[in-house]
Amino acid sequence: MFRLSNNLVGILNFITFLLSIPILWAGIWLRNKGVSECEKFFDTPVIILGVFLLAVSLAGLIGACCRVSWLLWVYLLVMFLLIVVLFCFTIFAFVVTNKGAGEVLSGKGYKEYKLGDYSNWLQKRVTSEKNWRKIKSCLIDAKVCNDFQQRYMNDTVQELYTRHLSALQAGCCKPSDDCGFTYRGPSNWEKTPTNATANPDCNAWDNQANVLCFNCNSCKAGLLDNLRSDWKKVAVINIIFLVFLIIVYSVGCCAFRNNRRDNNAYFPGWKHT
Structure with a gap:
């Protein structure tokens, strides 16, 4: 019987997987159908975001539900790097938008x-x-x-x-x-x-x-001035998202520990319990 942490990680990543499909489709549509330079400017970032979410969600989904420990380890590593990047971006956003007003x-x-x-x-x-x-x-x-x-x-x-x-x-x-x-x-x-x-x-x-x-x-x-206002809003949203990611990361760590117990796998740096 799957443990609760594995189920939670599986559910969250299944939702992320579903969300990644329309994002990836939107990026491909902009690349093929975009008529202006403005529209085409966004196609590559959107496609990269869609592929990233698709790959990470699949790694987390398979790693948690199929008990593939190495995939879950990759998923946790990417999650950790994402937390660090978002934290740095949030600090940076507050610094560069602290100056300026009409x-x-x-x-x-x-x-x-x-x-x-x-x-x-x-x-x-x-x-x-x-x-x-x-x-x-x-x-x-x-x-x-x-x-x-x-x-x-x-x-x-x-x-x-x-x-x-x-x-x-x-x-x-x-x-x-x-x-x-x-x-x-x-x-x-x-x-x-x-x-x-x-x-x-x-x-x-x-x-x-x-x-x-x-x-x-x-x-x-x-x-x-518009960008300054928008970035401040994004920074606040990032803080909320960071808290969510940290919770998901913690649950993922529990699921990884469960996989190790079930598969009797050994990963350097992780202590058997």
Whole structure:
């Protein structure tokens, strides 16, 4: 009769195995059917995640239910490495997202975002021309500014100033306030002469829908503000997931000990009980 720990490990890994199938299928679909650079950007990570979950869940399932000790040992080793990696990533996420925030503007419902306010590591990721080209493609495909234009197309400039815009809308879909452009529409501004000390983003602005302020530092800063918020949420979720993994790892250790007892197997470093 199987012991409780073996059954628990088997059940948990069977569920993980079922989850890995749609993840792997989604990655293959993105690789074959993805029409944009943004979609294709995610295919390889998704496929790797699906294959990883599939392999690990099979190792845990077979190792626990069929009492294959060496497979269970591999499963526990991978679980231990995963716990270490997640712990390090969680600490890293809190460190790199600890700096940065939007600047509150007097009389405005939105904030303005400056690239220099965020961590150097994050800045380097978005200022890379290769990385930003892909990110910009994703933002355009997501129609971030199309929705902004349609939603506020009937606003006067004063009404627009009172809107609670997202970081991406404020940074990518309109010029910075200090440019002093003449308002024609939410994403349509008439350029006016600026002095030598003006924000360099002012020269980067263009009314074309696929340009706007996507090449501005304010847009990159807006993205980092979103990323900062998302990473903090991910870090909190990671803490909960880490606790879960540690519990599963502990149960897996019990199942491994059960296998050794049942098979009278010997593994260096493990003491017979």
